[in-house]
Amino acid sequence: MAIGQQTLPLPGLAQQGAEKQRADHLLVAGMVTPGSRVLDVGCGDGDLLQLLENRGIDGRGIELSREGVNRCVAKGLAVVQGDADTDLVNYPDDAFDYVILSQTLQATRQPKAVLENLLRIGRRAIVSFPNFGFWKMRLQLLVGGHMPRTENLPATWYDTPNIHFCTIKDFVQLCDEINVKMERAVALDLYGRPVPLTLPWWVWNMFGEQGVFLLTRG
Amino acid sequence: MVSVKSVPSPGIAEERSHEADNPTSLLARFGADQPLKLDCGVDLSPFQIAYQTYGTLNAERSNAILICHALTADQHVANVHPVTGKPGWWENMVGRGLPLDVDRYFIICANVIGGCMGSTGPASTNPATGKPWGLDFPVVTIPDMVRAQAMLLDRLGIDTLFCVVGGSMGGMQVLQWTVAYPERVFSALPTACSTRHSAQNIAFHELGRQAVMADPNWHQGRYAEQATLPHRGLAVARMAAHITYLSDAALHRKFGRRMQDRDLPTFSFDADFQVESYLRYQGSSFVERFDANSYLYLTRAMDYFDIAADHDGVLARAFRGIKTRFCVVSFTSDWLFPTAESRALVHALNASSARVSFAEIETDKGHDAFLLDVPEYFDISRGFLQSAGKARGLGG
Numbered sequence: 001m002a003i004g005q006q007t008l009p010l011p012g013l014a015q016q017g018a019e020k021q022r023a024d025h026l027l028v029a030g031m032v033t034p035g036s037r038v039l040d041v042g043c044g045d046g047d048l049l050q051l052l053e054n055r056g057i058d059g060r061g062i063e064l065s066r067e068g069v070n071r072c073v074a075k076g077l078a079v080v081q082g083d084a085d086t087d088l089v090n091y092p093d094d095a096f097d098y099v100i101l102s103q104t105l106q107a108t109r110q111p112k113a114v115l116e117n118l119l120r121i122g123r124r125a126i127v128s129f130p131n132f133g134f135w136k137m138r139l140q141l142l143v144g145g146h147m148p149r150t151e152n153l154p155a156t157w158y159d160t161p162n163i164h165f166c167t168i169k170d171f172v173q174l175c176d177e178i179n180v181k182m183e184r185a186v187a188l189d190l191y192g193r194p195v196p197l198t199l200p201w202w203v204w205n206m207f208g209e210q211g212v213f214l215l216t217r218g
Numbered sequence: 219m220v221s222v223k224s225v226p227s228p229g230i231a232e233e234r235s236h237e238a239d240n241p242t243s244l245l246a247r248f249g250a251d252q253p254l255k256l257d258c259g260v261d262l263s264p265f266q267i268a269y270q271t272y273g274t275l276n277a278e279r280s281n282a283i284l285i286c287h288a289l290t291a292d293q294h295v296a297n298v299h300p301v302t303g304k305p306g307w308w309e310n311m312v313g314r315g316l317p318l319d320v321d322r323y324f325i326i327c328a329n330v331i332g333g334c335m336g337s338t339g340p341a342s343t344n345p346a347t348g349k350p351w352g353l354d355f356p357v358v359t360i361p362d363m364v365r366a367q368a369m370l371l372d373r374l375g376i377d378t379l380f381c382v383v384g385g386s387m388g389g390m391q392v393l394q395w396t397v398a399y400p401e402r403v404f405s406a407l408p409t410a411c412s413t414r415h416s417a418q419n420i421a422f423h424e425l426g427r428q429a430v431m432a433d434p435n436w437h438q439g440r441y442a443e444q445a446t447l448p449h450r451g452l453a454v455a456r457m458a459a460h461i462t463y464l465s466d467a468a469l470h471r472k473f474g475r476r477m478q479d480r481d482l483p484t485f486s487f488d489a490d491f492q493v494e495s496y497l498r499y500q501g502s503s504f505v506e507r508f509d510a511n512s513y514l515y516l517t518r519a520m521d522y523f524d525i526a527a528d529h530d531g532v533l534a535r536a537f538r539g540i541k542t543r544f545c546v547v548s549f550t551s552d553w554l555f556p557t558a559e560s561r562a563l564v565h566a567l568n569a570s571s572a573r574v575s576f577a578e579i580e581t582d583k584g585h586d587a588f589l590l591d592v593p594e595y596f597d598i599s600r601g602f603l604q605s606a607g608k609a610r611g612l613g614g
Contacts, residue, residue: 037571058573060573060574066577066578066580069576069577069578070577070579070594070597070598072575073545073575073576073577073598073601073602074594074597074598074600074601074602075601075605076601076602076604076605076606076608077575077605078543078573078574078575079575079576080546080564080568080574080575080576081561081576081577081578087565090565090568090569091568091569091571092569092571095568095571
């Protein structure tokens with residue numbers, strides 16, 4: 001019940017032509033060294049994988065939905081049907097240079113175990129997730145008194161596949177707890193623009209709509 | 219005893235036995251200097267391989283695709299069958315502009331060793347006796363079939379296959395190719411198959427074999443010399459097997475409980491139901507085109523198949539370090555080779571860090587879906603081959 005159940009639409013990043021790529025995909029792809037081997041966990045329709053392959057990166061994918069998998073395979077992408085919570089254990093240690101978990105962490109049953117597996121299979125992991133500490137979320141809970149819903153996370157609390165929301169601060173704490181090192185951390189605002197690096201953490205956690213992290217083993 | 223409507227006409231049976239030795243196909247003969255080393259320890263010699271080709275081999279010899287056929291199919295993939303006069307068994311997949319595009323690829327399909335359409339098998343003449351081999355033919359395995367195909371490719375001067383493709387028993391051969399000759403297989407498309415035959419599948423095969431051998435016309439496999447055929451036994455075997463190729467939903471959709479040319483039951487054991495009539499037809503038409511002994515041998519070959527057993531029981535070991543690109547396909551309603559079997563294969567390939575795609579296609583058509591009109595299967599096959607072609611440097 002974990003991977004790619006919901007592709008999160010990102011405002012301001014809508015496809016405006018065949019070449020137009022999502023800003024978070026471009027950011028993630030930019031973190032990957034050309035020529036490396038990459039596993040994209042929860043690869044959806046394979047847009048990020050396609051972008052990586054076009055850059056000469058040997059990309060593989062896992063996707064939960066049968067429709068997503070079959071569309072990827074028909075595009076010639078090396079994608080298998082599988083579940084992040086149960087199937088990552090089948091991959092050997094150090095099988096990949098990077099393992100990517102894009103907008104999927106919050107939908108896994110055991111985010112901690114998944115994160116540990118990412119960094120067992122891959123020398124590095126790239127994780128992006130919606131930041132539940134984003135000011136709009138806080139405001140809805142504080143003022144509205146109801147579970148937050150945004151353009152990117154439109155599902156109601158009772159039918160959302162996202163069962164483990166966290167804030168950027170929570171994620172940083174988890175990384176510390178399981179001894180994972182952050183090589184790079186970027187928060188993107190609502191329009192997909194990076195929040196300036198010079199600003200302190202609490203600003204990121206408030207104004208970052210999503211966080212993108214490049215991780216290594218501690 | 220089941221009544222089979224049509225007893226095979228002697229003309230067709232004769233034609234088929236003629237095909238066993240002198241096929242309407244291309245033929246590669248291997249003499250005493252090139253025996254086929256069988257798993258059972260026998261050196262089969264002389265032997266021959268009957269095969270068909272479609273398309274043109276390019277100058278670099280890099281565009282060859284080998285199709286491995288299923289249990290009761292043969293090399294006549296995309297041409298009129300010389301015995302039945304029917305179209306080839308994969309004409310929806312192989313042809314101009316189709317996923318296995320004859321304008322782009324050089325396509326080869328060889329009758330398996332142990333078959334009855336021109337490659338040496340129990341229906342072929344044993345040179346030592348001048349009579350059909352019958353049960354004197356050595357028991358062959360899936361690896362034996364692949365070894366023979368490799369010898370054919372050597373003969374054709376093809377070092378590396380761009381792709382090996384096949385469903386069911388053909389898929390087993392595809393997997394065996396990647397295990398036995400990984401460096402000769404650039405990509406592999408095994409469909410609706412498994413790395414080993416399950417107990418249930420062995421059980422169904424045993425049922426079929428016992429039906430053949432229980433037919434008094436079988437004569438311990440020497441029916442040709444008695445100028446007869448175990449047509450009842452083979453028809454029953456085919457009927458039972460055919461049920462396993464379909465699904466409950468497909469049978470219901472095609473036939474339901476509808477009656478055959480009547481409105482009321484006849485209170486007899488006549489074929490009152492359409493599904494009975496259909497099965498009887500499947501049984502009797504099969505008898506005309508297939509050799510009963512060959513059926514025994516090929517089902518046995520599938521039963522023995524178990525890749526992990528040859529690698530200390532660890533499947534992933536079989537694929538260690540493999541460079542071949544895989545596309546594994548299964549069908550939701552296939553209960554003969556269920557998705558779980560493909561998933562086990564994919565896990566082993568993942569454990570070997572192989573480049574693998576795996577798609578499960580939703581259909582109610584059962585195991586036979588790979589032979590039928592399933593557009594998603596065509597799209598996936600085409601996409602996989604095009605992407606592999608790009609990596610192989612095959613032009614647009």
